Amino acid sequence: xxxxxxxxxxxxxxxxxxxxxxxxxxxxxxxxxxxxxxxxxxxxxxxxxxxxxxxxxxxxxxxxxxxxxxxxxxxxxxxxxxxxxxxxxxxxxxxxxxxxxxxxxxxxxxxxxxxxxxxxxxxxxxxxxxxxxxxxxxxxxxxxxxxxxxxxxxxxxxxxxxxxxxxxxxxxxxxxxxxxxxxxxxxxxxxxxxxxxxxxxxxxxxxxxxxxxxxxxxxxxxxxxxxxxxxxxxxxxxxxxxxxxxxxxxxxxxxxxxxxxxxxxxxxxxxxxxxxxxxxxxxxxxxxxxxxxxxxxxxxxxxxxxxxxxxxxxxxxxxxxx
Amino acid sequence: xxxxxxxxxxxxxxxxxxxxxxxxxxxxxxxxxxxxxxxxxxxxxxxxxxxxxxxxxxxxxxxxxxxxxxxxxxxxxxxxxxxxxxxxxxxxxxxxxxxxxxxxxxxxxxxxxxxxxxxxxxxxxxxxxxxxxxxxxxxxxxxxxxxxxxxxxxxxxxxxxxxxxxxxxxxxxxxxxxxxxxxxxxxxxxxxxxxxxxxxxxxxxxxxxxxxxxxxxxxxxxxxxxxxxxxxxxxxxxxxxxxxxxxxxxxxxxxxxxxxxxxxxxxxxxxxxxxxxxxxxxxxxxxxxxxxx
Numbered sequence: 001x002x003x004x005x006x007x008x009x010x011x012x013x014x015x016x017x018x019x020x021x022x023x024x025x026x027x028x029x030x031x032x033x034x035x036x037x038x039x040x041x042x043x044x045x046x047x048x049x050x051x052x053x054x055x056x057x058x059x060x061x062x063x064x065x066x067x068x069x070x071x072x073x074x075x076x077x078x079x080x081x082x083x084x085x086x087x088x089x090x091x092x093x094x095x096x097x098x099x100x101x102x103x104x105x106x107x108x109x110x111x112x113x114x115x116x117x118x119x120x121x122x123x124x125x126x127x128x129x130x131x132x133x134x135x136x137x138x139x140x141x142x143x144x145x146x147x148x149x150x151x152x153x154x155x156x157x158x159x160x161x162x163x164x165x166x167x168x169x170x171x172x173x174x175x176x177x178x179x180x181x182x183x184x185x186x187x188x189x190x191x192x193x194x195x196x197x198x199x200x201x202x203x204x205x206x207x208x209x210x211x212x213x214x215x216x217x218x219x220x221x222x223x224x225x226x227x228x229x230x231x232x233x234x235x236x237x238x239x240x241x242x243x244x245x246x247x248x249x250x251x252x253x254x255x256x257x258x259x260x261x262x263x264x265x266x267x268x269x270x271x272x273x274x275x276x277x278x279x280x281x282x283x284x285x286x287x288x289x290x291x292x293x294x295x296x297x298x299x300x301x302x303x304x305x306x307x308x309x310x311x312x313x314x315x316x317x318x319x320x321x322x
Numbered sequence: 323x324x325x326x327x328x329x330x331x332x333x334x335x336x337x338x339x340x341x342x343x344x345x346x347x348x349x350x351x352x353x354x355x356x357x358x359x360x361x362x363x364x365x366x367x368x369x370x371x372x373x374x375x376x377x378x379x380x381x382x383x384x385x386x387x388x389x390x391x392x393x394x395x396x397x398x399x400x401x402x403x404x405x406x407x408x409x410x411x412x413x414x415x416x417x418x419x420x421x422x423x424x425x426x427x428x429x430x431x432x433x434x435x436x437x438x439x440x441x442x443x444x445x446x447x448x449x450x451x452x453x454x455x456x457x458x459x460x461x462x463x464x465x466x467x468x469x470x471x472x473x474x475x476x477x478x479x480x481x482x483x484x485x486x487x488x489x490x491x492x493x494x495x496x497x498x499x500x501x502x503x504x505x506x507x508x509x510x511x512x513x514x515x516x517x518x519x520x521x522x523x524x525x526x527x528x529x530x531x532x533x534x535x536x537x538x539x540x541x542x543x544x545x546x547x548x549x550x551x552x553x554x555x556x557x558x559x560x561x562x563x564x565x566x567x568x569x570x571x572x573x574x575x576x577x578x579x580x581x582x583x584x585x586x587x588x589x590x591x592x593x594x595x596x597x598x599x600x601x602x603x604x605x606x607x608x609x610x611x612x613x614x615x
Binding site: 058124244247288293297298 | 599
């Protein structure tokens with residue numbers, strides 16, 4: 001998949017007005033949404049953060065991880081266990097969730113960054129399933145199949161609207177940090193590794209080290225997404241760590257466009273709202289998702305945002321010629 | 323721990339290895355030639371298992387039923403293979419591997435729901451077919467004779483694939499195409515035709531091995547992902563696209579699993595990944611594989 005590096009600081013500033021407009025829409029959204037759709041919006045925000053963490057690996061580092069849900073689930077489980085079992089502080093629990101996901105990410109990443117392409121995808125999938133099966137089978141510690149219920153946030157975050165604003169703040173801050181990482185020299189190095197790893201290596205860059213750091217950052221943000229979701233949903237289950245969950249950010253990225261920063265976010269918003277709509281009349285969501293993946297691969301390579309970008313560029317070119 | 327216990331554990335490891343070899347050989351063959359990692363291989367295996375169950379039930383034949391059902395299910399899976407290769411994969415060879423992998427991932431999701439819709443979430447099984455109903459005593463331990471059937475089938479497939487790949491003209495083409503696709507095409511051999519047949523063969527083997535697992539009593543949703551992940555471990559350890567590698571990988575994974583279960587059942591799968599991780603550190607392309615160019 002050839003992913004074009006199209007973002008530049010200037011265009012970001014030029015596009016700044018629509019970003020502000022979007023943020024305003026998000027700020028006033030709770031006033032216009034029913035509680036059901038507010039919940040869906042919350043889920044879309046959390047899953048978008050999850051998708052952004054995945055796309056750091058896929059869109060920017062050029063490696064497809066099929067085990068990202070393991071870190072999402074680890075973040076969620078850490079928070080759930082700390083809050084329900086030892087009545088740990090909410091904020092510290094979330095930080096602990098991020099830390100656990102990062103540490104496990106460091107261990108898993110140590111093995112995975114030695115590999116490229118299909119091998120990377122297979123190994124991340126294997127580790128993801130390994131972590132899932134440990135959580136699933138270690139009944140005494142994690143609750144196994146039953147998961148953990150009764151994970152409550154502090155009093156002032158119990159209303160969905162308040163929690164929504166909390167999620168929005170975390171999402172915006174995280175997106176900003178990820179944006180900064182990608183546009184830092186570190187981020188440019190990751191992109192250059194994707195474009196030509198041999199050449200980057202000849203420049204004196206230790207590829208495995210850079211990839212490991214990226215892997216840990218991605219795991220940390222996936223863990224954060226899981227950690228902030230669980231207290232809102234009040235429970236956690238092993239299904240959070242499965243390969244199906246890992247497939248969702250992959251799907252979101254190709255739907256929205258992995259080459260653009262907000263591509264996976266758009267993809268995840270479409271998927272989450274589509275999901276809640278489809279569930280209204282069928283339980284067969286995976287088959288819908290499968291068909292959607294095939295449709296995007298065949299008819300919309302580059303994703304929706306990629307498609308729009310292409311059209312805009314074409315028009316610009318025509319204008320320039322005139 | 324006495325010798326007999328270890329030996330009986332070793333034998334059940336061999337039986338598991340044989341089953342893994344049945345499934346993984348098709349996956350490895352497809353990858354070796356098409357360079358497409360078929361995520362849906364485990365789904366073809368699962369669909370084969372469910373189909374053989376329904377055909378067996380429909381046939382109502384006491385002795386031959388199982389064998390006939392297995393062959394019919396495998397043939398149907400071969401036909402499904404034609405469909406998948408011809409309609410989907412063929413259009414994606416020019417694209418990158420992420421799209422190919424994702425397309426097969428989409429097939430996993432579709433087949434999963436198809437099976438859920440058609441058969442529901444129950445555990446199904448076929449009684450062990452004659453003459454493999456009983457048990458054989460090995461060093462005083464009862465060992466299901468059906469396991470021997472699976473081992474024999476695995477050996478049979480090994481011999482067949484070896485013959486096909488190393489002793490026939492078709493095999494010459496397979497090996498040449500795995501080595502240099504353009505050159506084979508330049509020699510006037512239609513590559514798309516070769517790819518279709520290889521994929522069909524892989525799908526046929528997947529369906530057959532699915533049918534063979536039915537008497538183990540484990541036909542259920544989720545068997546697709548369970549097997550594909552173990553098969554990934556097999557081909558990663560042995561080397562993707564290598565027949566001897568798949569054999570060795572199956573043996574290692576089967577034995578590690580069998581002895582892992584004896585030590586700590588919850589962590590049996592973890593032991594496999596530990597072996598996989600060690601192999602990947604020492605030889606990232608697997609024991610018999612070759613480095614990616």
